[in-house]
Amino acid sequence: MSTRRPSSLLRNPMAKLAAVPMVVTATVVFIGCSLWTVVYSFTDSKLLPRANFDGFAQYDRLWSSSRWIASVENLAIYGILTLLLSLTLGFVFAALLDQKIRGENVFRSIILYPYALSFIVTGLVWQWILNPDLGIQGMVRAAGWESFAFDPLNSPGLVMVALLMAGLWQGTGLVTVIMLAGLRGVDEDIWKASRVDGIPAWKTYLLVVVPILRPVFVTSVVLIGAGIVKLYDLVVALTGGGPGNASEVPAKYVYDYMFANQNLGQGFAASTMMLLAVLVIVIPWAVLEFGGKRRG
Amino acid sequence: MADVAFTPDQAAGRPARTLAGPVGARPKSRITAKRVMIYGALGLVSLYWLLPLWVMVMTSLKGMPEIRMGNIFAPPVEVTFQPWVKAWAEACTGLNCDGLSRGFWNSVAIVVPSTVLSIAVASVNGYALVNWKFKGSEVFFTILIFGAFIPYQVMIYPIVVILREIGLMGSVWGLVLVHTVFGMPIITLLFRNYFASLPEELFKAARVDGAGFWGIFLRVLVPMSLPIFAVAMILQITGIWNDFLFGVIYTKPDTYPMTVQLNNIVNSTQGVKEYNVNMAATLITGLVPLSIYLISGKLFVRGIAAGAVKG
Known part of the structure; x- marks a missing residue:
């Protein structure tokens, strides 16, 4: 291709002009800003960024902060459970919807609608439903079961359950839709063959269909994973990070240190750790997915 | 029951009609x-x-x-309906007591230019990437796609510095710029994949007829790509309307988008909590993306699927 069109800087000036926003975004924002943050994470910047280098001091402080460690642990728990539950639920829902049922569109719309909402809306609704006095707990108690206790928003051990309830409510629809599209692509003959052989449906799903849907699962994992790292709005709206540090997450640590606590260096170090974590996950995935595919 | 192996015909003493199809x-x-x-x-x-x-x-x-x-x-x-009236016109955030209507109009003022600008930039960009490749264009595109995986937290502060330098910090236009930049990877990918799926002869024929860069784009490609423009619009309007992080960082209380104002109304610690007003406010904020979702139906799902498609 490129041999046919010998490129020079003056050829197709319009095309190059059109690509300027992309080039600027890629180089200045995605590369430039990321590098800037990494570099300044080694400084003692407080209220304003200062190029006063301080070695790994910010990272020492970061990893000895109980709030940061709690944030990382919370995100790990939330991430693992979200990944497992939304893949499982998404697949089961898609399999249910794939049984040639009536009103499939209605069910699909119902499962998917929260995905159109803001995390702020989701967080505030669930905060209200989980209100200890007037929400589910209050209602069950008023109905006569006085000792009933379900107050995840005020119990450090259960607050992640509240985040999961809201997060899965919002995100499972997306996985369901992707899985359903995948299931529709599965060859009808596989079902005929397994029925002839008398293999139960659940076994066919688990041993035949799931392996066929591997690319769909990979796509889902990437999408869910991207959402997990971003987890911020939902926490702000639903729990505010509390009780105590029980639902703090890294993205909130970064925001609070940069914009509320006026400790930029800590924010830069924490965000650099987030970048590092993403790179550790994304690079092997990219090599596996795209590395082998580039034949020509 | 086990010995009743007859068809109704046999039971009635008639010869079996073997080709009559399933019986019983x-x-x-x-x-x-x-x-x-x-x-x-x-x-x-x-x-x-x-x-x-x-x-x-x-x-x-x-x-x-x-x-x-x-x-x-x-x-x-x-x-x-009092809670709705109060949420829309009277609820307080900090010093302002003119309700969520302020946030609503701020969000409109943010979403409209952001959507138009990001789609204009990304569609032309996708077109250039498919039909007017130049040396390095694929490299920049790859960086753009991988950039979509970088956590926003890594880039938010340097962008504050840049916006301060160009005098757009705290203004709606600064936020529009940020949404255009962060919407670029997915929307460019969307248009690039769509334009790549069109027959190349179309482009060649237009060139032979003497059409240039803009002529081909505006008169040949855009008119036949309206569905993909609709998908991009749905994706951007809902995404930008629902944004919270960028709104809270890059705007001031006067220009806060609706999501930020909503959170401030509901999660403010002062005063008696009015749950009915809070829920009315939450519902009003959710209504815009929800109606887009319900009206657009299949196109919304297609937008999601586009987000799921790999480059």
């Missing part, structure tokens, strides 16, 4: 039990999924005394 009662019962279970499971799932919407609507239509007494799932005994 349809094996209904087994299928029905399975169906009941499937519908039952889907019903339960739907209940959990609809519950928050139900609670939101019901709470927003009740008066505070009724809320304090009772059951959040029960429909209102006495329907009142």
Whole structure:
């Protein structure tokens, strides 16, 4: 291709002009800003960024902060459970919807609608439903079961359950839709063959269909994973990070240190750790997915 | 029952009609039990999924005394629209007491230019990437796609510095620029994949006819790409409307988008909590993306699928 069109800087000036926003975004924002943050994470910047280098001091402080460690642990728990539950639920829902049922569109719309909402809306609704006095707990108690206790928003051990309830409510629809599209692509003959052989449906799903849907699962994992790292709005709206540090997450640590606590260096170090974590996950995935595919 | 191996014809003493197709009662019962279970499971799932919407609507239509007494799932005994009026026009955030309407119009002022600008930039960009490749264009595109994986937290502060330098920090236009930049990877990918799927002859024929860069784009490609423009619009309008992080960082209280203002109204610690007003405000904020979702139907799903497609 490129041999046919010998490129020079003056050829197709319009095309190059059109690509300027992309080039600027890629180089200045995605590369430039990321590098800037990494570099300044080694400084003692407080209220304003200062190029006063301080070695790994910010990272020492970061990893000895109980709030940061709690944030990382919370995100790990939330991430693992979200990944497992939304893949499982998404697949089961898609399999249910794939049984040639009536009103499939209605069910699909119902499962998917929260995905159109803001995390702020989701967080505030669930905060209200989980209100200890007037929400589910209050209602069950008023109905006569006085000792009933379900107050995840005020119990450090259960607050992640509240985040999961809201997060899965919002995100499972997306996985369901992707899985359903995948299931529709599965060859009808596989079902005929397994029925002839008398293999139960659940076994066919688990041993035949799931392996066929591997690319769909990979796509889902990437999408869910991207959402997990971003987890911020939902926490702000639903729990505010509390009780105590029980639902703090890294993205909130970064925001609070940069914009509320006026400790930029800590924010830069924490965000650099987030970048590092993403790179550790994304690079092997990219090599596996795209590395082998580039034949020509 | 085991010895009744006859068809109805044989039982009546007539010769069997072997080619008459299946005979006897349809094996209904087994299928029905399975169906009941499937519908039952889907019903339960739907209940959990609809519950928050139900609670939101019901709470927003009740008066505070009724809320304090009772059951959040029960429909209102006495329907009142007062919470909606208050949420829209009177609810307070900090010093302003002109309700969520301020945030609503701020969000409109943010979403419209952001959507137009990001789609204009990304569609031209996708077109250039497919039909006017130049040395390095694929490299920049790859960086752009991988950039979509970088956590926003890594880039938010340097962007504050840049916006301060060019004098756009705290203004709506600064936020528009940020949305255009962060919407670029997915929207460019969307258009690039779509334009790449069109026959190349189209482009060549237009070139032979003497059309240039803009002529081909505006007169040949855009008119036949309206569905993909619709998908991009749905994706951008809902995404930007629902944004919270960028809004809270790059705008001031006067120009806060609706999501930020909503959070400030509901999660403010001062005063008595008015749950009905809060739920009305939450519902109003959710109404815009929700109506887009309900109206656009299949296109919304297509937008999501586009987000799922790999480059």
